[in-house]
Amino acid sequence: MTDRKHPRLALGLDSSTQSLSAIVIDIDTAEKCFEHSLDYRAHGRLNQFGIGADYILPPREEGEAEQPPLMYLASLDAMFTDMREAGVALDNIIVINTSGQQHGHVYLNSEADALLAQLDSRGEVTSSVRNKDGHDLQTLLKGAFSYPTAPIWMTANTSAQTNHVRETVGGTAEMINLSGSDAPLRFTGTVVRRVAEQHPESYAATAKIQLISSFIPAVLTGNANVPIDYGNACGMSLMNYRSKVWDPALLTATAQGLPGDVEEFQSKLPTLVRPDSVVGNLAAYYVEKYGFEGRCAVIAGSGDNPQAKVPVAGDLLSLGTSFVNMVSTDGDTLDPDGFANAMYDGINRPFMFGCRTNGAMVWDAVRNNYGLAKEEYAPAEAALREVVPGQFMTFWQPKTESFPVSGAFDLIRTAGQPTLSEDYTGIIETSLAAVYVYSAVFTKQTQAPLFVTGGATDSPEIMRRVAGIWNRPTLPVEKGGAALGAAVAGVKALHDAANESFDIEAFSASVLKRGEPIQPHPEDVEAYHGEGKYLERFREKYEQIIAAHPV
DSSP states (O other): OOOTTSOOEEEEEEEOSSEEEEEEEETTTTEEEEEEEEETTTSTTTTTSOOOTTSSOOOSSTTOOEEOHHHHHHHHHHHHHHHHHTTOOGGGEEEEEEEEOTTOEEEEETTHHHHHHTTSTTSSSOHHHHTSTTOSHHHHHTTOEEESSEEOTTOOOOHHHHHHHHHHHTSHHHHHHHHSSOOOTTSHHHHHHHHHHHOHHHHHTEEEEEEHHHHHHHHHHTOTTOOEEHHHHGGGTOEETTTTEEOHHHHHHHHTTSTTHHHHHHHTSOOEEOTTOEEEEOOHHHHHHHOOOTTOEEEOOEEHHHHHHTTOSSOEEEESSSEEEEEEOOSSOOOTTSSSEEEEOTTSOEEEEEEESSSHHHHHHHHHHTTOOTTOOHHHHHHHHTSOSSOOOEEEESSOEETTEEOOEEEEESSSOSOHHHHHHHHHHHHHHHHHHHHGGGOOOOOSOEEEESGGGGOHHHHHHHHHHHTSOEEEBOOOOHHHHHHHHHHHHHHHHTTOOOOHHHHHHHHSOBOOOBOOOHHHHHHHHSTTSHHHHHHHHHHHHHHTSOO
């Protein structure tokens, strides 16, 4: 029986673009014990690093997007301080798992080994020094970087590098076949190639390249050489998706012409492991400064998207500012068009990831056109009830789109009058149709529930349309997030390491609440899917529009 005086706790950390977030879960009750987030711009301890309103450093050129890695270090100290002051029993935390914004990475120099090692009892810094004011992570590790900043997922200045890698390996089809994705500009490998071309002295001084998701475990364990996980490695354009090894063709293409060529490049890459592997124990710095348990296990971790997928085994549709569609696969199914990216989640399950930029923000904009405030949903819901599904089409892409790739364009109506009912119904149905249509090639036809999260789950009329377009039951789930997914994956990793059975589906259902399933209406399915009906007409019209609006 569990001793309730000493609960076993799991900590999930998410180092995202805008904040560091933490969730603590009681392993034995599946209850959330603590949630906290530190915004890099809003908190006084973290707003001294020079980032702007977009959370990046002022770019030196268009498309550059970088953050200061010292900010990540300061956020860890700030978070652990807050957790201790909030009364969290840090000595009861027996596992820590991490999430990091995908594709973001840091460049560590040859001094990083020793600098990180000083965080542990093997290092030369004594406990008395570690606890002195000023001897925090950013002070102790400030000399560990060969390149002073961390390029992140917003990077968009790598067209030449991505074209080079794609063409060198044999074109788009082969790029997708090898890596599972068509070399998006933000993916790590081609960003590293650009940094090496623009800053050869920094590249030459780099001993290890760590993703943000692996850099945090490196700092937690005091080991600069922790491995990179399969899931986040999918976002590097360097790993063979199916075999889960660094791919020789991708490495050779990325390193071509760089100092030391492919041998030097590969030496800078850590090894690859499952995302739920134990990579060490928490370093002495955290035990002595904050009161953590020294035997606390640290897990390899993964990217924010792989970790967010963990609590849901099936397909997950997130209807937020942008729409994210995560489709479980067999590990062999890819997107031949290259719009979606093949990944593994934080417990090593394969899935496809598609992100539509113009999501619910466009729904908000349409409501705003009719004088409704952002949170004023009742009139819009009433307008949806007035319209039979599958009647109207309204198209609007305020931002350049990636799913499918297309340029921005202003609001377009195909028929009808400019009324709230017609425009709001039309924009919702075309937005959902775009996700469905361009995911069909990698989505298995099934009657298994489609899990749906986001504010739209509060709208019965929107959920009715989701069920009809996907022609399957929809199951609302509360918003989880990457920190929660990391914590859940950490619990599983701990059980696996001890060879103990663990029902992750039951645990996930307890920690991430589900609503009641919504069944598709037969008349809606017919309206959307019948020959010559809504989805067929949508695709024909939409492709005409995006052909006229290239990126």
